[in-house]
Amino acid sequence: MSIFKLAGMLFIVPSTVLITACYFVLFANSRTDNKVLKLFGWAVALLLCLSAFTVFNAGKWVSENAREKLTGKGGIYISVGRRMAIKENCPGKRLKPVLPVSAKKPTVPKGAKTN
Secondary structure, eight states: OOHHHHHHHTTHHHHHHHHHHHHHHHHHHHHOOOHHHHHHHHHHHHHHHHHHHHHHHHHHHHHHHHHHHHHOTTOEEEEETTEEEEEOSSTTOOOOOOOOTTOOOOOOOTTOOOO
16 A cells, blocks of 8 residues: 555544534534524534535545656646646657647648649
């Protein structure tokens, strides 16, 4: 197991803590009778759940993509105008030109003379 997969799995711990805090906020929210505090409790619980979801997704991204992005094993991204071209990390491979979307191959009309 690589260090990046382990780092991605470690994001489960803060997600669990946030979900547990959300549960206790909702439990305390059910015990109060003040409408303002109930609304505040629901808002805090919603933000805690969204935070847990975001942290979990960040960990998932790290475990799946960080090795390729940080070590360069997924290729080097080279900017070509508005589009991106990928050059493999293999010696001897050349970068293929990337044409813009609007560029098309020129066509020769029938019967026209070419030099």
